[in-house]
Amino acid sequence: MNELQKLYPVKEQAKAITHIDSETYEKLYQQSIDQPEQFWAEQAEKFIDWVKPWDEVTSVDYKKAEISWFKGAQLNVSYNCIDRHLATKANETAIIFEGDEPTDDTRISYQELHDNVCRMANLLKDRGVKKGDNVCIYMPMIPEVGYAMLACARIGAVHSVVFGGFSTESIKARVLDADCQVVITADASVRGGRHIPLKANVDAAVADCKDVHTVVMVERTGASVNWNNERDVNYNQVIDTYPAICQPEIMDAEDPLFILYTSGSTGKPKGVLHTCGGYILYAAMTHKYVFDYQEGEVYWCTADAGWITGHSYIFYGPLANGATTLVFEGVPTYPDAGRFWQVCEKHKVNIFYTAPTAIRALMSLGDELVEKYDRSSIRLLGTVGEPINPEAWHWYYEIVGQSRCSVVDTWWQTETGGILITSLPGAVDMKPGAAGKPFFGVKPAILSKEGELLEGKTRGRLVMTGSWPGQMRTVYGDHQRFYDTYFSQYPGNYFTGDGAKRDEDDFYWITGRIDDVLNVSGHRLGTAEIESALVLHPAIAEAAVVGYPHEIKGQGIYCYITLMCSSHESDELIPELQEFVAKELGRFAKPDYIQYAPGLPKTRSGKIMRRILRKIAENELENLGDTSTLADPSVVEHLIENRIIHE
Ligand code: WT7
Numbered sequence: 202m203n204e205l206q207k208l209y210p211v212k213e214q215a216k217a218i219t220h221i222d223s224e225t226y227e228k229l230y231q232q233s234i235d236q237p238e239q240f241w242a243e244q245a246e247k248f249i250d251w252v253k254p255w256d257e258v259t260s261v262d263y264k265k266a267e268i269s270w271f272k273g274a275q276l277n278v279s280y281n282c283i284d285r286h287l288a289t290k291a292n293e294t295a296i297i298f299e300g301d302e303p304t305d306d307t308r309i310s311y312q313e314l315h316d317n318v319c320r321m322a323n324l325l326k327d328r329g330v331k332k333g334d335n336v337c338i339y340m341p342m343i344p345e346v347g348y349a350m351l352a353c354a355r356i357g358a359v360h361s362v363v364f365g366g367f368s369t370e371s372i373k374a375r376v377l378d379a380d381c382q383v384v385i386t387a388d389a390s391v392r393g394g395r396h397i398p399l400k401a402n403v404d405a406a407v408a409d410c411k412d413v414h415t416v417v418m419v420e421r422t423g424a425s426v427n428w429n430n431e432r433d434v435n436y437n438q439v440i441d442t443y444p445a446i447c448q449p450e451i452m453d454a455e456d457p458l459f460i461l462y463t464s465g466s467t468g469k470p471k472g473v474l475h476t477c478g479g480y481i482l483y484a485a486m487t488h489k490y491v492f493d494y495q496e497g498e499v500y501w502c503t504a505d506a507g508w509i510t511g512h513s514y515i516f517y518g519p520l521a522n523g524a525t526t527l528v529f530e531g532v533p534t535y536p537d538a539g540r541f542w543q544v545c546e547k548h549k550v551n552i553f554y555t556a557p558t559a560i561r562a563l564m565s566l567g568d569e570l571v572e573k574y575d576r577s578s579i580r581l582l583g584t585v586g587e588p589i590n591p592e593a594w595h596w597y598y599e600i601v602g603q604s605r606c607s608v609v610d611t612w613w614q615t616e617t618g619g620i621l622i623t624s625l626p627g628a629v630d631m632k633p634g635a636a637g638k639p640f641f642g643v644k645p646a647i648l649s650k651e652g653e654l655l656e657g658k659t660r661g662r663l664v665m666t667g668s669w670p671g672q673m674r675t676v677y678g679d680h681q682r683f684y685d686t687y688f689s690q691y692p693g694n695y696f697t698g699d700g701a702k703r704d705e706d707d708f709y710w711i712t713g714r715i716d717d718v719l720n721v722s723g724h725r726l727g728t729a730e731i732e733s734a735l736v737l738h739p740a741i742a743e744a745a746v747v748g749y750p751h752e753i754k755g756q757g758i759y760c761y762i763t764l765m766c767s768s769h770e771s772d773e774l775i776p777e778l779q780e781f782v783a784k785e786l787g788r789f790a791k792p793d794y795i796q797y798a799p800g801l802p803k804t805r806s807g808k809i810m811r812r813i814l815r816k817i818a819e820n821e822l823e824n825l826g827d828t829s830t831l832a833d834p835s836v837v838e839h840l841i842e843n844r845i846i847h848e
């Protein structure tokens with residue numbers, strides 16, 4: 202451990218108000234492991250209002266990938282996020298909306314949230330949406346994205362939010378995979394002053410989706426759009442005609458709540474399915490404990506609703522706890538790189554949760570833009586998405602948090618529904634770069650590649666030996682894939698896809714994905730997805746994509762391409778291909794570097810040896826490893842000579 206990674210005991214004034222100190226944590230944790238049924242039953246009673254209690258707390262069979270929590274219980278998630286708070290909080294702020302322009306903000310009370318969600322729910326019903334139907338949501342970060350999600354939850358429809366940065370092709374694939382008949386969108390989104398035509402993207406995406414009968418459009422910018430009278434509904438023109446009351450549908454705990462697509466190591470994203478009871482309990486409980494949320498505090502998670510972080514920690518968790526949650530439409534660098542701190546000062550943010558990539562980007566622009574603003578309201582800082590490098594941790598802790606706030610690292614995944622490993626504030630001391638210790642009820646273990654259980658201080662593959670309520674239940678429409686992806690490698694365990702080490706104090710450190718999944722600015726991307734996009738271009742015969750360490754983004758995208766005809770190599774083709782991928786997948790997937798590769802390093806059986814490609818992209822040539830099994834070792838020489846050396 203180097204100087205930057207030493208232990209930071211939580212300071213007196215930054216201790217959790219919830220009063221979980223290290224002793225209480227150890228005690229509660231042990232209890233949650235020794236008597237899980239009793240532990241989870243107590244939490245379920247404490248955090249959630251149930252219409253009917255459960256028959257059985259949990260039943261889990263990892264051999265069949267069958268998981269259930271609170272079977273037989275009934276509830277409604279939107280009721281838990283809204284209605285039950287009305288008696289005491291009708292006029293308190295549920296959502297603070299901060300628009301792209303600093304002058305644009307509004308507050309939405311719990312009563313207004315209720316009325317807006319009910320109206321949206323009634324509109325959806327009017328268009329024929331019923332319990333169990335899947336609804337696609339492709340929206341900017343405006344309050345209506347929350348209304349849409351909660352409206353679905355209210356009537357028992359299953360939402361599938363597609364990130365607003367995704368392209369037409371990605372929307373289409375997701376609409377088709379989930380058989381969505383209704384899409385909710387906006388005319389356009391605005392981020393950093395840049396307009397993105399969401400409605401036009403949806404129009405193009407659903408042109409070939411014959412089952413889509415309704416596109417609901419919220420007006421955000423007033424941009425002119427194409428209109429299909431039969432299919433399209435203008436939200437702003439009709440919403441006031443719908444009543445502000447809508448009875449919440451009674452749902453079984455194991456009824457689906459939402460589908461969210463995420464990248465894996467194959468070309469096709471998986472529809473991660475979460476169910477009502479376990480998910481909302483886990484989101485609420487982790488939001489309360491990990492962020493030490495207190496009544497009346499302002500909580501801000503900078504994620505987008507299109508990712509799981511936005512689902513669990515902008516909307517579901519905070520609203521289930523009756524919190525005030527900030528919804529931010531813009532980007533950290535507009536109008537300038539002081540925006541985050543300006544918003545913290547303006548809305549007196551108490552808890553701030555963001556990604557290491559954003560911290561690094563802002564850190565590189567200096568301290569002045571931070572120090573200009575009053576950050577005294579902030580009491581807790583969180584990070585998520587990738588390991589935080591100690592330099593960025595220190596900047597966050599010392600400059601942003603003035604060395605007085607706890608910094609909580611939170612390790613989790615789309616699949617886990619909520620945070621599994623974290624430095625629980627006040628309870629687990631902070632080690633810059635370590636994810637921390639397991640949350641209550643969570644049982645991590647480290648296995649060797651061969652599946653042997655490793656004890657003590659060690660390094661290997663991270664698995665969970667048991668279940669927790671927020672765990673995904675299946676891959677939508679493909680249960681076999683659920684089993685194959687997570688339970689087949691190490692029977693009896695949930696395999697995370699991450700490598701990890703455990704140190705002498707039992708802290709977990711995530712070392713990164715061990716599969717072909719990249720983490721680019723906190724966005725998860727399969728190399729196979731980028732390869733599939735590249736080979737759609739007529740000039741390309743074959744492509745291989747790897748990640749390399751990138752100072753701001755965590756990982757950058759490095760592509761090797763073999764052309765149909767090598768005489769087509771040109772300087773213009775590279776930017777064209779970069780744009781091509783950005784258009785296929787979304788801007789965040791735009792390759793950083795593309796290298797011409799007349800041949801790729803393959804084994805005699807035709808398998809591309811990515812290990813070698815990764816080393817070349819990283820410019821680490823000493824350690825290429827064994828190349829003798831290659832069908833044609835000379836291709837490596839050519840790739841090395843023509844490699845692109847980045848700053
Ligand atoms: C992957 C999951 C759910 C959070 C947003 C990303 C990496 C996530 C951390 C962290 C180190 C992290 C892992 C994980 N990751 N948080 N605190 N420290 N790595 O969700 O898109 O499903 O990606 O993100 O590699 O497997 P996701």
